[in-house]
Amino acid sequence: MRKTEKIAVKEDAEKTMNAVKKDKVLLMPGRTFFILALLYLVLGCAAFFLSGVFVIWVLTGAGLIPFILTDLLLLISVTGRLQADRIVPSSAAQKESLRIKLLIKKTSRYLPRSIKIFDIYPDSMSCINAGSQSSQQPHTEDSAKPADAVFPAEIDRKKLKDADTYLFEYSLMPEKRGLWYFSGTQFMFGSFLGFWKLRVTHDNFSAGRTYPNFRQMAQGANIHWNPEKSDVTQIRKRGQGLEFESLRDYQEGDSIRSIDWRATSRNRRLDGKLKLIVRNYQEEQDQQILFIIDSGYRLPGLQFDSALEAMLLLSYTALKKGDAVAAASFGAHDLWIPPRKGMRAYTSLMNRLYDLHSAPVPSSPFSAMEKALSRLHRRSFIVLISNFREEDGESLSWILPRINQQHLLLMVSFIEPSFYKLTARNGKEYSDGGKSYKYTDEEILETAAAHAYLSNLRRLYRKWEHSGLLVLETSPENISSALINKYLSVKKSGKL
Secondary structure (H helix, E strand, C coil): CCHHHHHHHHHHHHHHHCCCCCCEEEEEECHHHHHHHHHHHHHHHHHHHCHHHHHHHHHHHHHHHHHHHHHHHHHHHCHHHEEEEEECCCEEECCCCEEEEEEEEECCCCCCCEEEEEEECCCCEEEEEEEEEECCCCCCCCCCCCCCCCCCEECCHHHHHHCCEEEEEEEEEECCCEEEEECEEEEEEECCCCCEEEEEEECCCEEEEEECCCCCHHHHCCCCCCHHHCCCCCCCCCCCCCEEEEEEECCCCCCHHHECHHHHHCCECCCCCECCEEEEEECCCCCEEEEEEECCCCCCHHHHHHHHHHHHHHHHHHHHCCCEEEEEEECCCCEEEEEECCHHHHHHHHHHHCCCCCCCCCCCHHHHHHHHHHHCCCCCEEEEECCCCCCHHHHHCCCHHHHHHHCEEEEEEECCHHHHHHHCCCCCEEEECCEEEECCHHHHHHHHHHHHHHHHHHHHHHHHHHCCCEEEEECCCCHHHHHHHHHHHHHHHCCC
8 A cells, every 4th residue: 555545544543543542441240240149149038038047148248248359359450461453454355355463462471260352343344254373383374274253252361371472363354345443452351250251442443445356457457458368359440540650561461541652652672662561550548538427326336336346447447558537426426536647546546436335315417417528628538327317318418419529428327127127028927837827917017117118218328329429238247348348449449
């Protein structure tokens, strides 16, 4: 993680640390205390009816009190004998296990009879397993394997007593993107006679961030050259809407249109015949891409996460190819990230978008496009990701002519599986388990409504395509490859 990221995480952590108090202590009766209290209550009931038992009941209570108080004093005296330091990476990848280490140090050889530990890990993570090993033992592959356990975990008192530092390890699974905090570490101490338990919460604070899992990022630079390794298909070059790179000798299969006749006239072979020279083109660089993602009700959780991951993956690819990338969000979050070039821009982009989530609030693609046009100062490839509806045709009709004059717009929408499931119904009957059933009138009306909705949506998409816009309808599973294919086709066609 870069220095700027560490500073940002530290600032976020300090805000929350101010609200956390140090070393909270809670005293609770132990199991032995409850058992003796129950027996003493039974003895008291017997003393109520039998006068001879009353004396025994009083003497027993008087004899137990010194033991209970002595057990309490001994437990309190060893309360501050343990300290815990946590070793945790400041960044994590979503759905990729995170290894946590707790270094437990003792300041005295005297320890409570029993010690349990509970690390207060973030709500956005789930505990996979927990295990421990002494720091004096060699760290081998077998000793590092965690034991199947959950918090609270028992600490081996003998190993802790023999070693100055005790290493406790466990694994967490980050489930959600965003900031996370470890608010502290709790120890549960058991007294020597079992009368008391003391829970001590240490202010062991840690903070970090969970980013989307980008294992595909390493392959992003090779998407164009190695399409067989991914879902991205190879796209052939169309026309000459590309940047000139160099001149080279003519090879069989080259287009006649690529021959540079002026350069050819200046080059002759040894036999006096002309030597054909062709122009070599490369994909245009220094172009600009703007991503606009809907963070409102139109893109629920899974669709939004898939769209965000595809957007970041395509951003990586575009930056690798020398283009500038900008990003914006509308709906729950009004966000604008100005265009930048270079791989440093990708780090900044990821730090601004990693904790972005959708929420059930209204969102307007029309307003988002108006704001984008006012901020863009050069021709751009605009990628608008949302779930478009029939009513969007009328609201966007006012602004689409302005977009066509200045920019190239790609409208990305997700396939609605529920509607396609309804339109898959054929006839008035269906079979299930060898039996035939008739659709109800309500189900038939649902099917007709789904057909009408999809038909109107298809008509809207065709209208947009006829007006010069690009339309992409895909699924959350395929949006990454579909979006990159579209980007590569636009780059090679020279439409920008």
